[in-house]
Amino acid sequence: MSVAAASATAAAAVSTDHPAARVLIRRHRLRLWEALPWIAAIAFYFAFPDYLGFGAELLIAILFALSLDLALGYAGIITLGHAAFFGAGAYTVGLLASYGIWTEPITSLLLAALMAAVIGFASGLVLLRTRGLTLLMLTICTMALLGEAANMAHDYTGGFDGLPSLPIAPVFGVFEFNPLYANTQYLYALAVLFLCFVFVRTLVHSPFGQSLTGIRENLLRMHAVGSPVRRRLVICYTISAALAGIAGGLWAQANAYVNLSALDLDRAATVLIVLILGGYGRLYGAFVGAVAYMVLAHFLAEVYPTAWQLGLGVLLVLIALFARNGILGLGETLWRRLAARRAAS
């Protein structure tokens, strides 16, 4: 298309000024408000020194939800078995520490990521040939198989009781994990979350991330534009699994124990609820969802200690009916309406 090429150079100066082009060119740039979650996290550290254990738990939940967002929110991989990778990471850290093989926390996390990635890659090769409900069921199956394997190998994994009192070496050989004062756990989890977030943010704004969005929006069309769809999905699933594995490893280190709850359906369902609550495919949905879920669960459990999950169920029904894109989606809609009204007046 030599004619088009010639006119492309002529129109080059004009075209990048186009509003649609500007949106794409600027999308990856940092906004000022993006500092907010991190400022809030540091403020939390100073404001609530007694709640840092809870805080670390929250940061880990965010990381886990973020890993799910990459697979489910961006690539549209419907999964209800993401705890398989959380558990794989947690048990990697747990087994290595419990048997005194490896206790250094940072390298342990990398090994947790590697183990989860291997399982994600292997299961993804098979699973990602399917779509929709079939895929959903197979992800649950994978998780159930891993859970049962961990249960049956109770000589090594402690079965239902898990592995208690894991010895975790100090971070950088200096900062000890103290079960009573979770300062180290909190800051360590925050640093890991930050690094993982920067990674995911880069990824979703890359052409690779754009192609994942394309797969989510129209799988068949992606085939028709020559995209190696299966390969992209497997890569995405593997990365997502690795991140979930890091979250699981962190969880094991922060609590100094592992048990079967690391890879059960309850955990997989919770992370899905967190993401839907916050808004999937939005990067910050994991943050908003995890905070909303944890605060809500805490509040509801105080008011209705026996039936707090009922309140959560009602909220989910409301979200499904009226706010499909979660809290963030609701905010975006309101913001757009407000902007439209302002433009009109």
Place this chain on the structure above:
Amino acid sequence: MTETRLETKALTRQFGALAAVQAVDFKLAIGARHALIGPNGAGKTTFINLLTGVLTPTRGRVLLGGRDITDKAQAERVKLGIARTFQINRLFRGLSVLENVCISVAERVGAAPSMFRPAGRRIDVIEESLQILQTLQLADHAHHRVAELPYGRQRLVELAIAIGQKPEVLLLDEPAAGVPNAESHIILDAIERLPDHIAVLIIDHDMDVVFRFAKRVTVMVGGAVFAEGTPREIEANPEVRAVYLGQAGDG
């Protein structure tokens, strides 16, 4: 005769006992403006799926520029220059018009696998995509979400994504299907402005579209080629009139 770009030899596809496409010998010349017509169930869409590699043939070969591509997968054929549009829109509905085309262009230029560089820095991809939208007179809608566009314009996006592949062979499956008459000229004009070197094959029921645009027409009936010729010959062919053109209002 001009040189052949795409060719099939005895191409056959059976679904059980049914031969949806039966021993089709077909040639598409470089720069062709060719139409494929036939009643419902004639095997037109199956034929397209065989050309693009969505289906594998039971027998027969597909050749592109003389090279056998029968065993190539869909993605490989796209890379070799066969692009298509769909009878029913297959668009990235939640994304902007520009991003729809960018996704296609990024795949073609090999930008799509890159993970650590922002898509917004690939100015070349964005510029080329805008350029395509400009030639289709869609640039004014580039920032709209596809789902917000009227159907006629969505059909243009369908075309824009295919052009993003810089195809040598373009297969258009009922490009104006579902578009109100008042808008269909937008699509037809756009098709007429396609670069001359692209070999275009249109599948359509709409005789106005076919006779306005095609220099050559192939009629398929029951999975086999029934007749081929210039539009004038096809129009005058009494057998074609009997089986096809006579059946007024056939969907």
